[in-house]
Structure formats: C-alpha cells, structure tokens
Amino acid sequence: MRAAVLVGAGDLRIEDRPAPQPGPGEVLVRVQAVGVCGSDTHYYEHGRIGRFVLDAPLVLGHEASGVVVQTGAGTLGPPVGQRVSIEPGVPDLSCPQCLAGRYNLCPAMRFFATPPVDGAFAELVAVHAAFAHPVPDGVSENAAALLEPLSVGIWACRKGRVTAGSRVLITGAGPIGLVCLQVALAAGATEVVVSDVNPARLALAQQLGASTVLDARTAQLGDLNRPPQVLLECSGYPPVISEAIRALDRAGRAVLVGMGGDEIALPLAVVQERELEVTGTFRYANTWPAAIALVAAGRVDLDRLVTGTYPLEQVEQALTASRQDPAAVKAIVAPQS
Numbered sequence: 001m002r003a004a005v006l007v008g009a010g011d012l013r014i015e016d017r018p019a020p021q022p023g024p025g026e027v028l029v030r031v032q033a034v035g036v037c038g039s040d041t042h043y044y045e046h047g048r049i050g051r052f053v054l055d056a057p058l059v060l061g062h063e064a065s066g067v068v069v070q071t072g073a074g075t076l077g078p079p080v081g082q083r084v085s086i087e088p089g090v091p092d093l094s095c096p097q098c099l100a101g102r103y104n105l106c107p108a109m110r111f112f113a114t115p116p117v118d119g120a121f122a123e124l125v126a127v128h129a130a131f132a133h134p135v136p137d138g139v140s141e142n143a144a145a146l147l148e149p150l151s152v153g154i155w156a157c158r159k160g161r162v163t164a165g166s167r168v169l170i171t172g173a174g175p176i177g178l179v180c181l182q183v184a185l186a187a188g189a190t191e192v193v194v195s196d197v198n199p200a201r202l203a204l205a206q207q208l209g210a211s212t213v214l215d216a217r218t219a220q221l222g223d224l225n226r227p228p229q230v231l232l233e234c235s236g237y238p239p240v241i242s243e244a245i246r247a248l249d250r251a252g253r254a255v256l257v258g259m260g261g262d263e264i265a266l267p268l269a270v271v272q273e274r275e276l277e278v279t280g281t282f283r284y285a286n287t288w289p290a291a292i293a294l295v296a297a298g299r300v301d302l303d304r305l306v307t308g309t310y311p312l313e314q315v316e317q318a319l320t321a322s323r324q325d326p327a328a329v330k331a332i333v334a335p336q337s
C-alpha cells in the first residue's frame with residue numbers, strides 16, 4: 001500500500017509499504033478521507049510538537065474515515081463492508097484513568113500520528129475494532145473523518161457545561177472554533193460570540209449561526225453587552241486568552257482548547273474575585289456516539305468546513321493549504337484517489 005511518510009521536518013515522501021495485518025480484536029480499514037489538522041502541519045514544518053519529537057519516519061493524519069476490509073481474530077465487529085469513523089487513540093483500557101472513564105488521560109495511550117504511532121495518510125490502517133465507529137449512510141466520508149475534530153468541540157462544551165440558554169464566547173474561528181460553535185448551538189446556547197482576525201472565517205462563523213462575530217484586530221472582548229458565562233478558547237494566542245478570561249461573567253468557566261505557549265500570564269485576581277473555573281482539555285472520551293448523532297440529525301454540518309481535497313501525492317499541498325489561502329478552513333486527503 002502507499003503511505004505518505006514524514007522523514008524529517010519538511011521532508012515528506014510517498015512510500016510503498018506492506019499492508020498492515022489486523023491483529024486480534026482489530027479491523028483493517030481502507031482509508032477514504034483524512035482531515036488535515038494543525039498538529040500535522042506543525043509536525044511537517046518543525047518535526048516536533050512539544051515533548052513529542054520525530055525521531056523516526058512517521059505517517060501523519062489522525063482524522064480518518066473508511067471502510068472495513070478485513071477483521072482480525074476474535075473481532076466482534078464492525079463487519080467487512082461497514083463504513084466507519086476512526087477514533088485515533090487507543091488507551092490501555094486497564095489503568096486507573098481508563099477505569100474511571102477518563103481514557104483520554106490514559107498514560108499508555110497510543111495515538112495516531114504521534115511518535116512512534118503511525119497515522120492515516122495511507123491506503124490502509126489497522127485499528128482496534130471498538131474504535132472503528134460505524135456511521136450511517138447519510139454521513140459523508142469527509143464528515144465521518146471530521147467526527148474527530150467535532151469530538152474536540154463536544155468535549156470542550158462538556159468541560160464548559162454549555163447548556164440551554166448559555167452565553168458562550170469562542171476565541172478563534174479555525175476548524176475547532178467552528179465545531180465548538182456548532183456544538184454550543186446544538187447544546188442550546190442562545191448567545192455565541194465568535195472572535196478571530198480572519199474575515200473569511202468570521203463570515204463562515206456567521207453563516208453557521210454565531211450570534212455575533214468580532215474582528216479581534218479592532219473589537220474588544222470586554223465591550224460585549226452581556227459577559228459570557230463560558231469561554232471556549234480556541235486560538236492558543238496568549239494575549240487573547242488573558243483578555244477573554246477578563247471578559248467572563250462571575251462564576252464563569254474558561255476552557256482552554258487552543259495550544260499556544262507552554263506558559264501564559266493568567267489574570268489570577270480576576271479568577272479569584274469572580275470564582276472562575278479554568279480547565280484544560282486533552283482530546284476527548286466517549287464522544288463518537290454524540291458526534292455521529294449530531295451529524296446524522298443535521299445539527300452539525302461538517303461538510304461546510306471542507307475547502308479542499310487532495311490525493312495522497314499532494315499531501316504537502318494539503319498540509320500547507322491554510323498557509324497559502326486565508327480562506328482555507330479544512331483540507332482533506334483522499335488516499336484512494
């Protein structure tokens with residue numbers, strides 16, 4: 001099979017590799033669509049993300065959908081021919097965090113496209129059968145792939161306890177901000193303000209139902225008519241994080257989704273005086289059922305986020321699409337084309 005292999009920073013090659021064999025409890029998936037994530041672009045450009053360093057060739061891509069073509073020994077399902085969305089992190093399912101239901105915090109997590117685990121920019125991948133989630137026919141291949149970033153949005157809204165009548169501020173209107181927006185609306189939020197510096201992304205946020213969009217180059221988050229109760233921070237930009245926390249209502253909740261500097265200045269007096277809750281998020285747990293249901297019911301539109309599709313041979317163009325075109329939102333790699 002063909003795979004796009006990152007050999008070093010900026011050095012990506014198409015290689016022929018032996019097809020993976022599904023082990024016991026695994027299924028082999030013919031990959032149909034893979035979303036490009038900012039983390040893929042970061043690995044491609046820098047060869048590392050924080051403590052994760054590329055020290056051997058790595059296949060990128062972790063937002064994937066496809067069709068089951070083979071099942072390993074003892075696999076209960078899904079069957080051959082089933083369309084699936086791949087949940088790209090498989091925990092050990094036996095440590096205290098896993099047993100507590102927080103499997104995203106499993107220290108033994110094996111996650112696609114994170115050294116040393118290969119990802120899905122390939123024609124075939126083997127994955128734990130329970131992490132290959134069946135999707136209904138009405139969900140497109142691209143949308144099935146993008147259930148992964150949608151899961152990030154679902155997890156952020158759960159951490160922020162977004163509910164009916166919530167006032168939400170989303171800073172950053174990239175793919176994650178835009179799924180957070182849609183999930184917040186589906187959860188019943190009645191005011192969702194989205195800020196960004198990119199007019200094309202703000203326009204898309206408006207089309208997707210944002211109550212207000214703010215151009216962060218000129219608008220002040222503190223000038224909102226009513227202070228938001230929940231901040232879903234998706235920019236990772238330290239000055240914005242600080243300003244957005246200051247804009248929160250008393251007893252508000254700040255969910256830090258975006259990845260920026262490892263350390264930032266926190267307005268601690270504001271956090272204390274207003275009894276703010278500040279939390280990080282790390283991936284997600286138990287989100288695929290909700291993600292599938294939201295898309296199947298038409299409450300979340302993931303196909304609207306797709307702005308380009310590329311064959312495996314053009315993975316590098318896909319990885320740099322958002323650098324080249326400010327209107328680009330989500331690039332998809334289609335390994336079979």
Ligand SMILES: [Zn+2]
Pocket residue numbers: 091092093094095096097098099103105106107108109
């Ligand atoms: Zn575990």
